[in-house]
Amino acid sequence: MGLKEKLHETKLKFQGKKMAPAFNAIHTFLYAPNETTHSGAHVRSADDLKRTMNMVIMSLVPCLIFGMFNTGYQHYLALGEIDAVTGGFFGSGFWTWDNFILGFWKILPLVVVSYVVGLAVEFVFAVIKGHEVEEGYLVTGMLVPLIVPVDLPLWMLAVAVVFGVVIGKEVFGGTGMNILNPALTIRAFLFFAYPTWMSGDKVWVHGAVDSAGTADAISGETVLGFLAQGKTTEMAQQYDLADMFFGFIPGSVGETSTLLILLGGLILVFSKIASWRIMLSAIIGSLAMGLIFNGIVAAEWIPEYSKFYSLMSFEYWQHLLVGGLAFGIVFMATDPVTGAQTNRGKWIYGFLIGFMSVMIRVFNPGYPEGVFLAILLMNVFAPTIDHYVVRGNVKRRLKRLKNATIYPKVSEGAEALKTETV
Amino acid sequence: MSKDIRIKKGLNINLVGAAEQTTSKAVLSNVYALNLDDFHGITPKMLIKQGTEVKAGEPIFYNKNREDMLFVSPVSGELVEIVRGARRRILTLKILADKSQEYVEHKPLDLDKVDADGIREFLLKSGVWPFIKQRPYDIIANPDQTPKAIFVSGYTTAPLAADSDYVLQGKEAELQAAIAALGKLTPGTIHVSVGKSGNSPLAQLNGVTVHKISGPHPAGLVGTQINRIDPINKGEAVWTIAPQDLIIIGELLLTGKFNAERTVALAGSIIKAPKYYTTKIGAEISTFLYASGVNEDKYRLINGDVLTGRRTHPEGYLGFYNNTVTAIPEGDDYEFFGWNKPIFNKISATRSLTFSWMQPNKKYDLNTNTNGEHRAFVVTGQYEQVFPLDIYPLQLLKACMVQDLDEMEQLGLYEVAPEDFSLTEFICISKQPHQQIIREGLDLLYQEIG
Numbered sequence: 001m002g003l004k005e006k007l008h009e010t011k012l013k014f015q016g017k018k019m020a021p022a023f024n025a026i027h028t029f030l031y032a033p034n035e036t037t038h039s040g041a042h043v044r045s046a047d048d049l050k051r052t053m054n055m056v057i058m059s060l061v062p063c064l065i066f067g068m069f070n071t072g073y074q075h076y077l078a079l080g081e082i083d084a085v086t087g088g089f090f091g092s093g094f095w096t097w098d099n100f101i102l103g104f105w106k107i108l109p110l111v112v113v114s115y116v117v118g119l120a121v122e123f124v125f126a127v128i129k130g131h132e133v134e135e136g137y138l139v140t141g142m143l144v145p146l147i148v149p150v151d152l153p154l155w156m157l158a159v160a161v162v163f164g165v166v167i168g169k170e171v172f173g174g175t176g177m178n179i180l181n182p183a184l185t186i187r188a189f190l191f192f193a194y195p196t197w198m199s200g201d202k203v204w205v206h207g208a209v210d211s212a213g214t215a216d217a218i219s220g221e222t223v224l225g226f227l228a229q230g231k232t233t234e235m236a237q238q239y240d241l242a243d244m245f246f247g248f249i250p251g252s253v254g255e256t257s258t259l260l261i262l263l264g265g266l267i268l269v270f271s272k273i274a275s276w277r278i279m280l281s282a283i284i285g286s287l288a289m290g291l292i293f294n295g296i297v298a299a300e301w302i303p304e305y306s307k308f309y310s311l312m313s314f315e316y317w318q319h320l321l322v323g324g325l326a327f328g329i330v331f332m333a334t335d336p337v338t339g340a341q342t343n344r345g346k347w348i349y350g351f352l353i354g355f356m357s358v359m360i361r362v363f364n365p366g367y368p369e370g371v372f373l374a375i376l377l378m379n380v381f382a383p384t385i386d387h388y389v390v391r392g393n394v395k396r397r398l399k400r401l402k403n404a405t406i407y408p409k410v411s412e413g414a415e416a417l418k419t420e421t422v
Numbered sequence: 423m424s425k426d427i428r429i430k431k432g433l434n435i436n437l438v439g440a441a442e443q444t445t446s447k448a449v450l451s452n453v454y455a456l457n458l459d460d461f462h463g464i465t466p467k468m469l470i471k472q473g474t475e476v477k478a479g480e481p482i483f484y485n486k487n488r489e490d491m492l493f494v495s496p497v498s499g500e501l502v503e504i505v506r507g508a509r510r511r512i513l514t515l516k517i518l519a520d521k522s523q524e525y526v527e528h529k530p531l532d533l534d535k536v537d538a539d540g541i542r543e544f545l546l547k548s549g550v551w552p553f554i555k556q557r558p559y560d561i562i563a564n565p566d567q568t569p570k571a572i573f574v575s576g577y578t579t580a581p582l583a584a585d586s587d588y589v590l591q592g593k594e595a596e597l598q599a600a601i602a603a604l605g606k607l608t609p610g611t612i613h614v615s616v617g618k619s620g621n622s623p624l625a626q627l628n629g630v631t632v633h634k635i636s637g638p639h640p641a642g643l644v645g646t647q648i649n650r651i652d653p654i655n656k657g658e659a660v661w662t663i664a665p666q667d668l669i670i671i672g673e674l675l676l677t678g679k680f681n682a683e684r685t686v687a688l689a690g691s692i693i694k695a696p697k698y699y700t701t702k703i704g705a706e707i708s709t710f711l712y713a714s715g716v717n718e719d720k721y722r723l724i725n726g727d728v729l730t731g732r733r734t735h736p737e738g739y740l741g742f743y744n745n746t747v748t749a750i751p752e753g754d755d756y757e758f759f760g761w762n763k764p765i766f767n768k769i770s771a772t773r774s775l776t777f778s779w780m781q782p783n784k785k786y787d788l789n790t791n792t793n794g795e796h797r798a799f800v801v802t803g804q805y806e807q808v809f810p811l812d813i814y815p816l817q818l819l820k821a822c823m824v825q826d827l828d829e830m831e832q833l834g835l836y837e838v839a840p841e842d843f844s845l846t847e848f849i850c851i852s853k854q855p856h857q858q859i860i861r862e863g864l865d866l867l868y869q870e871i872g
Binding site: 004007008028029030031032033034035036037038039040041042043044045046047048049050051052054055132134135136173174175176177270271272273275277336337339341342343346386390393394396397398400401403404405406407408409410411 | 756848
């Protein structure tokens with residue numbers, strides 16, 4: 001008897017029991033179920049939610065692996081043990097075993113904690129509520145380690161994941177019912193509960209927190225961090241455009257490499273999993289806001305000593321290369337459950353995300369980043385956007401109704417005719 | 423007059439086992455049956471008792487809410503069994519056929535002399551009225567209502583369905599007679615659609631507006647065409663008739679006989695020699711199924727096409743409205759890592775490691791596996807790619823699920839039938855039962871507002 005038959009028999013044993021969803025989750029992970037169609041169409045397309053989520057995870061893997069290398073690279077660079085990378089994306093000094101091994105052992109625990117804690121919550125809710133374990137967390141669990149600083153204590157991550165999954169998703173009814181993106185809810189929780197671990201110049205490079213105050217203290221400021229303090233020249237000395245595009249800069253684990261995010265985005269758009277409308281309009285929105293700020297600077301409406309000056313004068317398209325903007329646009333804004341659901345709504349939704357992200361980024365006094373706040377804000381407004389888009393369709397239908405050709409009932413019509421002839 | 427309509431959104435489901443265009447005569451069936459499930463929303467009241475002899479075209483039961491709407495026997499013989507279900511609901515009426523067929527002889531109608539009331543009465547009493555369906559609600563047309571237009575779709579895009587162009591050949595006279603009669607029942611237009619590159623006899627009819635349709639499925643569904651040509655508004659009614667049923671109506675008008683004969687496509691990968699058979703409504707499917715032969719013992723037999731048909735079995739009977747019988751493999755087996763490995767042998771509307779987009783003309787052998795479990799709606803924007811109607815499909819489905827009558831009405835539920843959602847159901851990643859949701863929504867709306 002093969003594994004397939006054994007699992008089938010175990011499934012029958014579990015049927016109707018409390019633990020059935022937990023077993024089925026593991027079973028369907030190994031084997032696509034033997035379920036056949038009952039009502040409606042007798043054949044179904046090849047895609048299911050697992051496959052969809054799997055595509056998103058695969059498009060995230062390049063960012064994850066890059067994040068591992070970058071963690072090691074930033075650490076050793078700050079220590080002064082290696083020189084800054086030269087020679088393009090595959091340049092020397094970045095893709096080394098030392099970098100990878102350090103990063104691997106730093107990031108793997110984040111991934112494991114994120115998945116184990118999150119899936120445990122999912123399993124518990126599935127068993128309590130008697131529904132199947134849904135796949136939503138497969139993507140969330142991968143996103144979370146990529147959007148936090150590398151030295152974040154694991155217990156904080158665990159607490160945040162529990163909060164995010166329960167409050168962000170399960171209380172609304174699970175995958176497909178949530179209003180806020182769970183991964184961003186987790187990040188928002190971390191940001192507001194433990195702000196010192198989520199911002200500043202100490203958290204982005206591994207080892208910086210531990211070494212603070214000692215003789216060989218290291219630090220790593222993000223591009224936006226420099227700009228928010230008005231240190232434009234220091235920033236330009238340390239990072240050039242290629243660094244920003246390739247991702248050789250400090251930041252959250254997976255957000256730095258615009259190149260690989262672009263690759264992930266292309267995979268998602270090509271496979272028709274994520275909405276290109278949201279991505280494109282979000283890019284347009286962020287460029288628009290960037291241009292407005294550049295215009296304000298060019299018109300000399302704000303003085304050079306203003307604390308917003310550096311960020312406002314930052315070249316408009318470079319906003320897309322730094323911080324979490326690109327990552328947010330490609331992987332977070334396109335979440336179908338929390339985003340706008342109509343095609344026209346997606347254009348508006350995406351544009352506003354890009355627009356607000358850059359706006360919050362520039363005006364946020366404490367923390368020069370706004371993508372996650374902008375997306376969470378637009379998550380809340382997505383149903384409103386959809387409502388007005390759908391009303392457009394309803395209005396068209398109502399307009400048509402004015403010219404409706406409604407004939408009287410045959411019986412009534414006959415009566416009317418009779419009275420006419422009389 | 424002819425107008426071209428090009429549908430862009432949609433998806434053709436190319437399956438192996440299309441019926442070859444040759445027609446054989448099926449063996450005569452011993453027993454014929456009417457399946458009451460075919461007549462949605464009709465409560466039958468029996469006119470004859472079990473054991474009574476009937477002629478072909480003789481009424482067996484009527485609509486409880488409408489006494490003059492009669493349902494007749496497709497053959498002459500003896501009503502041998504009334505199969506009842508829970509609460510004595512009638513499920514199936516079985517008629518043991520006589521060796522030689524006798525028909526009820528109606529006086530053929532002289533269409534020049536008879537008015538709308540006369541035609542209506544004739545169609546109702548002769549038992550062909552149930553072929554006329556109406557929208558809204560996708561039920562048998564209410565004879566009391568005057569439709570603003572009548573639609574006939576002669577363009578076939580549904581997977582493996584009987585090709586209208588083929589089954590209508592040589593039936594010009596019947597089609598014309600039926601159209602002439604129906605034309606008197608509406609002050610509006612009869613819209614007839616044909617394939618752009620087909621040779622449908624429907625294109626030659628008088629008294630109709632012909633539309634040449636092109637594009638992928640669901641371009642051939644009448645709902646798609648209505649939405650393009652003359653969408654339904656609240657309070658309006660539109661009638662739809664399948665072209666193969668026009669033949670039966672036409673023959674009745676010309677000869678006075680209800681002849682339930684119909685050309686049926688037997689198709690699907692399970693069938694050894696898929697082709698067309700002439701048989702009668704209600705015939706046992708086994709009378710022609712085994713003539714073509716089956717490849718496997720375990721398969722799904724479907725009365726209709728794979729997207730909208732009703733499940734049946736070899737001892738089942740040809741449905742009242744069906745001219746396609748499909749047999750496809752059952753898919754009740756597990757697939758190791760079926761959710762993440764690349765898929766080459768199944769159709770998909772995405773490109774998530776599924777490769778059907780590379781070979782749009784390849785023919786696939788799909789089985790009945792759902793390819794995944796039922797989930798809440800997650801993905802958005804996918805239905806819109808295959809749904810050509812000016813309606814928000816996801817929003818309408820959700821309105822039906824929460825039974826919000828106002829929303830259902832405003833989002834266009836009057837315009838659709840369950841079959842319009844068969845393609846979105848096919849591609850649905852969450853494996854939601856779209857057609858059932860729409861059917862229940864329509865029933866609720868009919869009950870509350872109807």
